[in-house]
Amino acid sequence: MTRVKICGVTTRGDLxxxxxxxxxxxxxxxxxxxxxxxxxxxxxxxDLIEAAPPFVTTVLVTMATDPERTIELVETxxxxxxxxxxxxxxxxxxxxxxxxxxxxxxxxxxxDLADADRYDxxxxxxxxxxxxxxxxxGTGETHDWERTRTAATHLExxxxxxxxxxxxxxxxxxxxAEPFAVDVSSGVEAEEGRKxxxxxxxxxxxxxxxxxxxxxxxxxx
Numbered sequence: 001m002t003r004v005k006i007c008g009v010t011t012r013g014d015l016x017x018x019x020x021x022x023x024x025x026x027x028x029x030x031x032x033x034x035x036x037x038x039x040x041x042x043x044x045x046x047d048l049i050e051a052a053p054p055f056v057t058t059v060l061v062t063m064a065t066d067p068e069r070t071i072e073l074v075e076t077x078x079x080x081x082x083x084x085x086x087x088x089x090x091x092x093x094x095x096x097x098x099x100x101x102x103x104x105x106x107x108x109x110x111x112d113l114a115d116a117d118r119y120d121x122x123x124x125x126x127x128x129x130x131x132x133x134x135x136x137x138g139t140g141e142t143h144d145w146e147r148t149r150t151a152a153t154h155l156e157x158x159x160x161x162x163x164x165x166x167x168x169x170x171x172x173x174x175x176x177a178e179p180f181a182v183d184v185s186s187g188v189e190a191e192e193g194r195k196x197x198x199x200x201x202x203x204x205x206x207x208x209x210x211x212x213x214x215x216x217x218x219x220x221x
Contacts, residue, residue, distance in 0.1 A: 001208060002174050002179060002180070002181060002182060002207055002208075002210060003024040003025065003160075003180060003181035003182075004022075004023045004024050004025070004181065004182055004184075004203070004204050004207045004208075005023065005024065005025035005026070005027055005057075005059065005160065005181055005182070005183040005184070006018045006021075006023045006025075006026055006027065006184060006185070006188060006195070006200060006203075006204075007026075007027030007029070007038075007059070007061060007162075007183055007184065007185040008027060008029055008036075008038035008185035008186070008189075008193065008195075009026050009027065009028055009048060009195065010028075010037075010038060010040050010044070010048075010193050010194070011194070012047075012048065012051055014194065014195040015048055015051060015052060017195055017197045017200050017201075018056070018195070018200060019052070019053050019056050020201075021197075021200045021201045021203075021204040021205075022204050022205075022208070023056065023200070023204050024056070024057060024181070025056065025057035025058070025059055025081075025181075026048075026052060026056055026057070026058055026059065027059045027060075027061045027083065027183070027185070028040060028045045028048050028049065028058065028059070028060055028061065028077075028079070029061045029062070030042055030044075030045040030060055030061070030062055030073065030077070031062045031063065031069065031073055032061075032062060032063045032085070033063045033065060033086070034063070037192040037193035038185060038192070038193050042073065042076055042077060045060060045073075045077045045079075046076060046077045046078070049077050049078060049079050050078075057080045057081060058079045058080045058081070059079060059080065059081045059082070059083050059105065060073060060074065060077050060079035060081070060082045060083070061082075061083040061085070062082065062083070062084065062085070063084075063085050063086045064084040064085065064086050064087065064088035064092060065086060067091075067092040067095050067096065070082070070084070070092070070096055071095070071096060071099045071100060074096070074099075074100045074102050075099075075100065079102065080102070080103060081102060081103035081104070081105055081124070082096070082100075082102050082103070082104060082105065083105040083106075083107065083127060084104065084105070084106050084107065085107040086107075088106065088119075090118070090119070090122060093106075093119065093122045093123065094122070097122075103124045103125075104122070104123045104124050104125075105123065105124060105125040105126070105127055105160065106119050106123045106125075106126055106127065107126075107127045107129050107162075108126045108127065108128050108129070109129070109130075110128050110129060110130055110143035110144070110148055110163060111130075111143065113128065113148065113151040113152060113155075114151070116128075116155060116157075117154075117155075119157075120155050120156055120157050121156070123157055124157065124158075125157055125158045125159070125160055125180070125181075126152075126155065126157045126158070126159055126160065127160045127162050127183060128143075128148050128152065128159055128160065128161055128162065128163070128179075129162040129163045129183075130142065130143045130162075130163035130164060142163055142164030142165070142169070142173075143163050143164075145161070145172075145173050145176035145177040146176050146177070148161065148177050148179075149176065149177045149178050149179075152177075158179075158180035158181070159177070159179045159180055159181075160179060160180060160181040160182070160183050161173060161174075161177050161179035161181070161182050161183065162182070162183035162184070164187065165182055165183070165184045165187050165203075166184065166187030166188065166199070166203070167187070167188070167199055167202040167203045167206055170182055170184070170203055170206050170207050170210065171206050171207070171209065171210035174207060174210040175210060182207055184203055187199070187203070188200045188203050
């Protein structure tokens with residue numbers, strides 16, 4: 001079954017909504033260089049991560065601008081995983097893993113998945129997203145899901161599909177791209193930075209019902 005991550009959670013109420021809906025992971029955005037209503041302070045990120053119930057994976061989402069700062073974020077907020085956006089080199093990833101042992105997810109540009117090859121052996125998952133010129137996701141734009149599936153066939157790392165997903169298209173996206181997981185933020189919001197409980201529940205339910213297996217066709221008599 002395709003896993004589900006709900007990203008951009010900013011309040012405990014939204015955290016409870018995500019958990020009640022049955023999502024597998026929650027994303028909390030902190031210390032990014034782009035202007036977004038979904039960013040929270042490091043203190044709030046730590047509080048939300050501590051409040052997450054068991055069996056919901058906590059993911060701290062940040063821009064990899066300073067390796068030492070990234071290590072500080074992980075050590076302070078103590079997430080289960082960290083999701084890195086922007087330019088990041090192999091040495092920085094090695095240093096982060098050696099210092100923290102945290103699960104590492106790396107955002108990859110859906111338009112340039114060939115670049116992901118350089119990191120495939122270093123990370124635990126690749127978040128394939130539509131990105132802007134700063135390398136940030138959260139654009140709310142979809143990309144070619146079938147092309148993503150084809151381009152990712154040679155990758156060893158699990159693929160987390162992001163970019164423009166919402167309840168109405170998540171099943172189609174899963175069938176087309178066959179990802180390990182799907183990741184949504186703005187597609188389940190009532191307003192910027194606040195989740196819509198009905199949309200969150202619908203997204204998780206529809207992702208759960210989607211299948212990557214084509215139905216069998218009975219032979220003609």
